[in-house]
């Protein structure tokens with residue numbers, strides 16, 4: 026790879042990539058960071074809050090169009106206007122008006138690892154010194170250097186934003202809102218569970234999920250079949266139950282959080298969960314946003330027994346509350362019986 030051929034001028038661990046990163050940073054300015062230091066990105070007090078707000082809106086389930094509209098409505102300078110008017114750089118870039126926020130600009134920000142504190146380089150290059158045609162490299166050829174600067178978003182929130190954006194771009198032939206995408210996992214092989222559309226032909230007239238690996242090679246796993254309406258009900262009740270738990274034990278939890286803080290424990294996560302519960306007062310229906318905000322995954326086990334004796338176990342893995350206090354209530358077990 027040609028970056029290896031460029032030797033880094035300074036003594037550093039990143040060898041070739043380092044020089045390349047420096048070259049790239051000189052020419053690129055990321056919204057949210059100060060442009061005056063070419064070698065280290067430092068949060069810009071003017072624009073870092075804008076970036077944080079964009080991520081917060083993405084995590085709460087707003088799509089790119091609504092995020093762009095919110096920024097326009099509040100008169101926030103778009104990146105090109107900010108660069109040109111405030112920083113006096115890239116003046117040749119054109120923009121319609123000061124608040125010309127495009128959906129693509131929002132999407133580029135939400136997908137950019139630079140806000141996690143990492144630097145990704147070698148995404149594209151020209152064919153040769155003479156031929157300036159841009160070619161894009163496949164993702165596995167990107168050069169990523171971790172923790173090169175301060176992050177503006179936490180990894181957990183970044184991941185949730187990616188998942189929600191992905192789901193929003195997904196369509197299926199039944200126009201069915203497959204809200205559990207990326208949430209359901211097989212207890213035995215760890216694959217995702219994928220949706221099965223109703224079909225009277227196979228005797229399954231319901232929307233349902235089953236293990237993806239099983240569906241590809243039936244000898245490697247078992248069905249882990251679960252009906253959509255059943256899992257919907259269980260997961261909704263599971264989240265409601267956690268909300269109740271927090272609301273009814275507020276004082277007890279506050280005391281526990283204080284004790285945890287005294288011994289240097291992770292109080293931050295418990296506070297994040299408090300905020301989440303407060304934000305969604307009474308949840309009566311599930312959306313992809315609610316699922317991804319509350320849950321990392323739901324592990325579905327193979328059902329046991331037949332008909333009225335049929336039981337199936339599942340474990341809901343919540344975000345933020347891996348704490349011992351919650352651990353006691355972490356496993357949500359509901360026997361389901363089918364006729």
Ligand SMILES: [Zn+2]
Pocket residue numbers: 211212213214215216236237238239246247249
């Ligand atoms: Zn499986």
